[in-house]
Each structure stands twice: as structure tokens, then as C-alpha cells.
Amino acid sequence: MVPVVSTVARIYKALNPPNVDPSPDSPPIKFGILGAAKIAPIALVDPAKCHPEAVVLAVAARDKTRAEAFAKKHGIPKAYGGSNGYQELIDDPELDAIYNPLPNGLHYEWTMKALAAGKHVLLEKPSANTAEETRKMFELAEKKNLVLLEAFHYRFHPATQRVKEIIDSGELGSVTSLSATLAVPRGFVKEGDIRFDYSLGGGALMDMGCYTLNCIRFLSGVDPTDVQDATALAHVFKTPPSSSEASLVDDTTTAHLAFPNSMSGAIMCSLGLTGWGPFSILPRWPEVAAHVQCEGGEIKLFNYPGSWAYHYITVSKRKGSGRIARTEKAYKPKNGKGEDWWTTYRYQLEAFIDKLKGRTPQHWISAEDSIANMEWIEKIYSKTGLGPRPVSSFVLS
């Protein structure tokens, strides 16, 4: 098949995965979803359909009709709704695990409640509004012997893993600098979106920047030592909200970070890249790449967040006064579990279920990793002058 046809066929299968029968030997992990969130179908519903040990049994939405419509559309047997719907979901004794794709500012409260109810949690990124809240969630999970995973799905994909493998192989020598971008053109994210609501933990650095930071921290293998500079452009609302805190929502943030061993890092994230050319009318493409400079060459991973749909890895190695370059693709691990059509979310679900079943996942994101990511988000926000996102008022009784 020509590449474009095979790519379309692979993406089609990824978005329409086959239904698999439940495993006769291993009871499925039964999930409940908090909120009829836009991300839930691709992040959990579809991956669960093609995992023999996962089933989505229930969904809750603030509005019962919305929960029922979501349940009907996705073949989910139970729907909870109304003012107590989220709590009823969490208290459902049939459920083993909760997927939390609520707005960032509600991650802490509902993850704490789910853990307190004895449920494992697959938690959307970024973990919470603050590092302290993230620490508390992981402490409770550990105390209750429950699995809590921040859903940085891209980490589980073979493409990201392959780049890390190339770096760690030493083929290109030591890393000298890293950068990652995640930015979408203006208009991509609509005005009333949770991403522009400060009270819900909005802002480009929270939404997109958490990936960029996570990516350079993962690929470098260490945490930064300092935020050298950070600049944020505030979002300009068409209809400015009455709250003065709306001015703390960043549209675009850039930061330069120092790393150990004289490594440097740079991130850029945006919820609204402006157009270019006369009067900025020419459209921009999303920016979705990670670059790693090494003493002996460089690596580019194009489309690390959406690597399942399409990506390429270019490895350019210095040789004498010239270079030798190659391009790799990694939709499936060379050794290990996976199919070329598995989405980043499907790989993530595999790891989550492996962990719950006592098997060793191919990859994992530790509590320390998630806490450190939030710490550095806070440090960058602090350097921009915008300050951290609001602390949750929730107290676990």
C-alpha cells in the first residue's frame, strides 16, 4: 500500500477500533467517567472497547439527560446525573476505577473523593492546579494502595519511547539542549472553553505547556534547576469576563530552563497563535514538535502529542564535516505489546490495566514525576508574573 493509503487506513482503525470480547481468565476493570467530557471517547471509551480487560460501565454528568445521551451514544450501561451524580458514580460499588477528565481546577477535589471511595484513578493532565494538591492526591493513593496515573498519554506511545531510547543509547552523545512546542492557531479553542477560565485552572501553560514541560523533562531524564526567563501573553477576550482574574489566563507562554550538566531547555505553548503575513491574515499550522540537540547530532520528533495519528523521527548525526540523516517511525514497539493502530490512549490504558493487574507496564509515570511537573509549571507561572492557578477550596473530611 502507498503510505498515504496505509496511514489513512491506520488512522481509521485507530478511531474505529475493533470490539474485543472480555478475557475469560481475567475479570475486566470496570470504569466510571466523571463528566461527559469531549476527550472521554478517544481517551477511554474507544481504548476500552478494544482491551479485553477494560469496560466502561458508567458515566456521570451534571445534567442527567446529558449523561444518558452520552451513555446511549457510547454503549455505556449506567448514567448518573444531577447535583449528586458525580458522587453517586464514585460510590458505585460495581466500579473499580474512575476516569477524571473534569476541568483542571476540579481534578483535585474529585480525585480525592474517588480515592477516598476506594477507586483507582486515571486522571487527566495536568494533575491539578498546584504541586501541593498533586502531592496530596498521590499520598492518599499510596495510603489506600490505589493506582493513580496522570494521563500523559503521549509518553506511552512507542514514538516517544523510541526517541528516549535513541538518546539513552548514546548514539549522538550527551544532550546539550531540548525544546518542545505545542501550539494551536487562534480560533482552535473557542471563547467559552474551560481552557480560558482561570477559576477552572485555565491557561496555555496548564493545558498545552504541561506537555512541553513534561516532554523535555522526560527526554532529558532530569528536572530543571532554574527558570531562566518566562514570558506570557494574556488571552484577549472578545467579551471580557467580569472577573479581574481573567487577565491571568495566558494565551501563549514561552520559557527557558536551565538543566543539570549545562543542558538547556525551551518550551513554547499557545492556545492562539496569531496568523502571519499582511494583517496576520494567513493561517498558522499547529506547532507540535520536540527537538533534542546532542553533542553529535540532533533528533526531531514531529507530533509527539498526536504520534498515534502521524509522526516522524529524524535523526541527524554529524560525521566529519557533514551529516548522516535518517527518518524513523515507531507506531508499534519492536519488542513488547502494541499494534500500529493503537492510539497513545490505548497504549496508556494498557499500562494502567497492567498496573492494576499486578503486571509490569511497559512504561509508567511516577508520583514524583507528576508532582515535579506541577512544581515547574508553578515556577514558570511565577516567573511570568501571572502566578499559579487557584488552590482548590476542597477539604477531604
Ligand SMILES: NC(=O)C1=CN([C@@H]2O[C@H](COP(=O)(O)OP(=O)(O)OC[C@H]3O[C@@H](n4cnc5c(N)ncnc54)[C@H](OP(=O)(O)O)[C@@H]3O)[C@@H](O)[C@H]2O)C=CC1
Ligand atoms: N489527554 C488528552 O489528550 C486531553 C486531555 N484533556 C484534559 O481533559 C480535561 C477535560 O478537557 P475537555 O474534554 O476538552 O473538556 P470538556 O469541557 O469537554 O469537559 C469537561 C467536563 O467537565 C465537566 N464539568 C464539571 N464542572 C464543570 C464546570 N464548572 N465547567 C465546565 N465543565 C465542568 C463537564 O461535565 P458534565 O458533562 O458533567 O457537564 C464537562 O463534560 C482537562 O483536564 C484537559 O486538560 C483535554 C483534551 C485532550
Ligand SMILES: O=C1OC[C@@H](O)[C@H](O)[C@H]1O
Ligand atoms: O491535552 C490536550 O491535548 C491536545 C490539545 O489540543 C488540548 O487542548 C489539550 O487539552
